[in-house]
Amino acid sequence: MSTLKISSATIAEQAPSTSSNPFxxxxxxxxxxxxxxxxxxxxxxxxxxxxxxxxDIPLLRFNLIILTCLxxxxxFIQRTSKDWSGLKSALITSFSLCLMLQANSTWTFLLAxxxxxxxxxxxxxxxxxxxxxxxxxxVITMLLTGDAWLSPGQWGSDGLLVFIVGCTGLVVLxxxxxxxxxxxxxxxxxxxxxxxxxxxxxxxxxxxxxQLQTGSLxxxxxxxxxxxxxxxxxxxVRIVWAFCVGLVSFWLSYKQFIHTAPIFALFFMxxxxxxxxxxxxxxxxxxxxxxxxxxxxxN
Numbered sequence: 618m619s620t621l622k623i624s625s626a627t628i629a630e631q632a633p634s635t636s637s638n639p640f641x642x643x644x645x646x647x648x649x650x651x652x653x654x655x656x657x658x659x660x661x662x663x664x665x666x667x668x669x670x671x672x673d674i675p676l677l678r679f680n681l682i683i684l685t686c687l688x689x690x691x692x693f694i695q696r697t698s699k700d701w702s703g704l705k706s707a708l709i710t711s712f713s714l715c716l717m718l719q720a721n722s723t724w725t726f727l728l729a730x731x732x733x734x735x736x737x738x739x740x741x742x743x744x745x746x747x748x749x750x751x752x753x754x755x756v757i758t759m760l761l762t763g764d765a766w767l768s769p770g771q772w773g774s775d776g777l778l779v780f781i782v783g784c785t786g787l788v789v790l791x792x793x794x795x796x797x798x799x800x801x802x803x804x805x806x807x808x809x810x811x812x813x814x815x816x817x818x819x820x821x822x823x824x825x826x827x828q829l830q831t832g833s834l835x836x837x838x839x840x841x842x843x844x845x846x847x848x849x850x851x852x853x854v855r856i857v858w859a860f861c862v863g864l865v866s867f868w869l870s871y872k873q874f875i876h877t878a879p880i881f882a883l884f885f886m887x888x889x890x891x892x893x894x895x896x897x898x899x900x901x902x903x904x905x906x907x908x909x910x911x912x913x914x915x916n
Contacts, residue, residue: 805863
């Protein structure tokens with residue numbers, strides 16, 4: 618009996634394929650990595666903020682943030698894995714900084730970019746980085762400089778924007794299988810907010826609806842806390858962890874009066890992820906899985 622191993626790629630070559638068409642080849646490439654979706658959506662949000670909401674921020678500043686993230690990532694890639702697909706993750710970090718961080722000095726933005734990307738390679742446990750890089754860059758820069766802050770109000774509460782962010786966020790989370798993380802966080806944060814403000818204090822329901830229409834909250838829920846590389850790999854543990862991030866966000870917001878509470882809650886809760894993964898390990902997430910091998914046995 619002999620065994621013949623054939624990769625699925627070989628089978629695909631022998632079967633009729635639409636990938637010979639350049640258009641379908643681009644579509645196949647785009648669908649091959651969930652980061653392509655996230656980069657596209659974040660770029661769309663950034664352009665909407667600049668041209669739709671009229672952000673009064675020099676375009677050169679955005680370009681410098683993006684180039685700095687790519688340059689730092691490239692330096693570390695050259696010295697470590699040589700996996701240049703990691704530049705896509707650097708783009709995601711740079712767009713997150715452009716979308717959420719505010720500062721007076723351009724140097725403050727660049728510091729956040731360097732800190733965020735560097736943390737992926739320098740702060741690691743069991744070959745996995747501890748913090749979401751954009752989250753780490755923003756929090757440490759705010760604590761060190763006093764020149765950086767987050768401005769949730771820059772997104773307003775436009776219903777159309779909320780709908781777009783929600784729909785695109787669902788697409789990304791479906792691709793990376795992290796819908797549970799976003800919903801668990803929102804349940805913890807908004808659930809307790811509804812119970813306290815509406816049921817207990819008797820505030821108008823409009824207040825809760827306004828929270829649902831906050832673009833910055835949805836950006837955080839769909840594009841930051843759901844980072845598959847810095848959240849627990851085990852699904853049950855991840856759901857409980859995300860729910861707790863929501864509870865900590867609620868406490869920081871209503872007891873400590875921190876209006877950017879989710880950002881700080883994620884930062885502190887990320888520190889316990891390595892401990893959770895030590896006791897409750899799960900399958901490690903990879904952005905692009907290797908081509909499977911098909912075993913064909915003949916007598």
